[in-house]
Amino acid sequence: MRNATSNADYAEAPADVVTKSPAGSQTLLRGLDVIEAVVDGPIPLAQLAERLGLTRSTTHRLATALIDRQYLTFTPRTGYHFGPKLLELGFRAQQQTDVVQVARAHLEALAAATEDTVHLGVRDGDRALYLDKIPGRRRVEISSRVGDRHPLTSTGLGKALLLDEPPARWGALFDADHEAGAQRVDFARWEDRMRGYVEQGRSYDLEENEDLIRCVAAPIRGADGRIVAAISVSSAAQYMADERMAALSAEVRGTADAVSHDLGWSGRAGPPGK
Incomplete structure (x- = not known):
């Protein structure tokens, strides 16, 4: 049931104006301005008018x-x-948004610029599910396939999906991955690297998931600021010296942010709890 405005508010304008439907592009744009002005919560008429610069x-x-x-x-x-x-339109928009479709052009551009293999994946329980893969131009064989599920804690893409995860959860995920067969690495060293990844907003795979393969990854955020997917650029270690991985970080983060914005992320709000 719709809420009604108070009698005092309706007294602000003549009855014929209240019931008249706005028309014209200027009115449409002003109507959108009204909606955007209400984004931070309930706002009284006087404050709303002041914010919009209207009577x-x-x-x-x-x-x-x-x-x-x-x-x-x-x-x-x-x-x-x-x-x-x-609320209804937001729900429908979210349903209609396909991260693979939204990200595809960005991934193709990233693959062309780096000449390396680009992946897109999401979290599926305690694994990283690969949804898309664009092979690079180099003569490098990356064994991953669309539909593969890989460990979160040993892949660059998986670590990117964990950047908002409370550090207290890292240990359990790390132990589960290694019990399932992930390569054994020192947890203290891994944890120290993860804290650095959180600060940098990106993650690395330093031959932890596949011998002689390294990657740089970054998270994709949805409209609410939460991580919904991640992308990675992978190549042979010979093409992924430390200096190149550092240089790639900004490009990978930039591509992930571009996809995030296409999904509705404003970039104004940080991850939950930050």
Whole structure:
């Protein structure tokens, strides 16, 4: 059921203005400005008008039209806030967003620029599930395939998926991966590297998952800022000296951020708990 505005608010504009449907591109853009101005929570009419730089009468007219279409609701003494239509559209948009489709052009560009193999993957329980792979131009054989599930703690892509995970959880995941057959490495050294990866916003695979193969990876974030996927650039160790991996880091992070923005991430909010 829609919330109604108070009588005082409706007194801001004549009755014929309240019921009139806004028209024209300028009104449309102003209506979108109203929606964006409400993003931080309930806001009263006077404050909303001030934020938009509009009169209270014009602001009220725009907000009322949005209430009629359920894009906004109004609660007395608190103000305007998002309505059920926005929740519905947000849910549908999320359902329709295919990370593979959204990321594909970005991955192709990254593969062309680096000449190395590029992967896209998501977390599937306690494993990294590979959803896409673009082979590089170098004569390097990477054994991964789309549909493969790899350890989180020994692949660069898997570590990127863990960058927001509480460090207290790292040990259990590390032990589970090694019990399942991952290469044995020193946990203290691995943990120290992971803390550095968190600070840098990217991760490395230093021949931990496959002999003579190294990679640089970075997380992809959804609209809410949470990690939803990750990408990696992989190649033979001979092409992945420490200096090149450091140089690739900005490019890989930049590509991951571009995909994140296409998924609705604003870049303003950090990961949960940060």
